[in-house]
Amino acid sequence: MSLISLHINNLRNLSSVKVSPSDKFNLLYGPNGSGKTSFFEAIYYLMLGRSFRTRHNVRAIQHNNTHLSIFAKIRKDDELISLGIERHSGGKNLLRINQENKSSMLEATKILPVQLLNPESRHLLTAYSKARRGFIDWGVFHVEPSFILSWQQAQRALKQRNAALKSNASKTMVEIWNVELNHAAGRLNTFRKNYLAALEPILLNMLSIFFKDTFNLSFKYKAGWDEEDGLITTLQRTLSRDFQLGYTQHGPHKTDLLIRINNTIPAQDVLSQGQQKLLVYALHLAQGILLKKQSGKKCVFLLDDLSAELDVENRRKVIEALHQIDAQVFITAIDKETLESMGDFPNTCMFHVERGKIIPAV
Ligand SMILES: Nc1ncnc2c1ncn2[C@@H]1O[C@H](COP(=O)(O)OP(=O)(O)OP(=O)(O)O)[C@@H](O)[C@H]1O
Numbered sequence: 001m002s003l004i005s006l007h008i009n010n011l012r013n014l015s016s017v018k019v020s021p022s023d024k025f026n027l028l029y030g031p032n033g034s035g036k037t038s039f040f041e042a043i044y045y046l047m048l049g050r051s052f053r054t055r056h057n058v059r060a061i062q063h064n065n066t067h068l069s070i071f072a073k074i075r076k077d078d079e080l081i082s083l084g085i086e087r088h089s090g091g092k093n094l095l096r097i098n099q100e101n102k103s104s105m106l107e108a109t110k111i112l113p114v115q116l117l118n119p120e121s122r123h124l125l126t127a128y129s130k131a132r133r134g135f136i137d138w139g140v141f142h143v144e145p146s147f148i149l150s151w152q153q154a155q156r157a158l159k160q161r162n163a164a165l166k167s168n169a170s171k172t173m174v175e176i177w178n179v180e181l182n183h184a185a186g187r188l189n190t191f192r193k194n195y196l197a198a199l200e201p202i203l204l205n206m207l208s209i210f211f212k213d214t215f216n217l218s219f220k221y222k223a224g225w226d227e228e229d230g231l232i233t234t235l236q237r238t239l240s241r242d243f244q245l246g247y248t249q250h251g252p253h254k255t256d257l258l259i260r261i262n263n264t265i266p267a268q269d270v271l272s273q274g275q276q277k278l279l280v281y282a283l284h285l286a287q288g289i290l291l292k293k294q295s296g297k298k299c300v301f302l303l304d305d306l307s308a309e310l311d312v313e314n315r316r317k318v319i320e321a322l323h324q325i326d327a328q329v330f331i332t333a334i335d336k337e338t339l340e341s342m343g344d345f346p347n348t349c350m351f352h353v354e355r356g357k358i359i360p361a362v
């Protein structure tokens with residue numbers, strides 16, 4: 001899968017942008033405020049139906065305009081898929097795939113898996129568990145067709161159970177949802193564990209290249225409840241506290257990935273900022289490799305400001321890994337020289353971004 005053309009209208013300062021990228025490396029340079037991140041926002045918006053910059057998608061619409069639109073052609077093996085999304089300021093996303101209206105954004109999301117890496121990605125290590133669950137679930141979603149159903153069932157059971165707890169419903173009412181939640185949690189737990197078990201060797205291999213075995217990094221899966229007792233027993237044991245709190249303390253909504261050094265210290269307590277960035281890149285690159293291995297799908301990597309906090313040697317390691325993955329890659333930088341110093345790979349397109357225009361550069 002790769003984007004072969006992109007047409008963006010009225011998204012932030014991108015009034016009308018048409019780009020035909022390479023299916024390998026695409027390097028974009030331009031000054032602050034020229035539109036580099038907005039270009040990534042457009043790709044992300046098209047595939048996920050939302051911005052990564054704000055919870056208020058409407059803010060991505062260009063000032064003094066009523067709507068934004070993004071169209072793309074995506075090559076999937078021998079097939080060409082056309083994808084379009086439109087968002088009016090007062091309305092919802094309107095998604096079309098091959099000229100057909102679609103009601104669920106997931107239809108688009110599953111076509112082209114997107115990996116966005118920017119200076120904020122480092123927070124994967126320090127953020128709440130939701131971010132790391134999102135990381136695991138990205139991988140499971142793209143390889144396990146029934147994941148989304150189990151995830152939705154867990155969300156529904158959790159919502160109902162929390163509502164029962166809040167309204168001080170009977171113990172029996174709450175316990176009905178224990179059973180539902182337990183079923184969905186069991187499936188999610190298996191998916192997530194299997195995914196991480198497959199990811200770990202790829203990840204460790206990448207880390208030994210990136211860090212030359214300087215750090216003994218470990219990755220420990222945490223289900224979100226006492227796995228020895230099982231979720232039902234855990235929920236029963238903690239029921240009175242759940243009633244006091246008005247929400248469910250344990251379950252698949254608490255799943256986490258503990259990233260540690262020497263099995264004890266949280267990685268972020270030891271690693272420098274650049275090293276944290278490198279670790280997070282390794283996590284996402286490993287996902288790209290596994291995705292291809294498990295499903296044959298290629299993802300598109302969007303690397304915003306790769307050079308920030310990474311020295312030349314580490315940038316090269318990242319670029320070399322991306323080259324090995326054979327993914328479609330977009331990388332931004334302020335100046336052309338930074339991009340040129342990253343190496344010379346075949347089928348690379350260079351673009352100059354200037355005041356909302358994206359022009360092929362030589
Ligand atoms: N809704 C909007 N309508 C029009 N312009 C906008 C809107 N929101 C933001 N902008 C402007 O769009 C421009 C592009 O921003 P963007 O973040 O894409 O720049 P950038 O090239 O990534 O810059 P940097 O190198 O600083 O990260 C900025 O000048 C910003 O002020």
Ligand SMILES: [Mg+2]
Pocket residue numbers: 036037038304
């Ligand atoms: Mg930017």
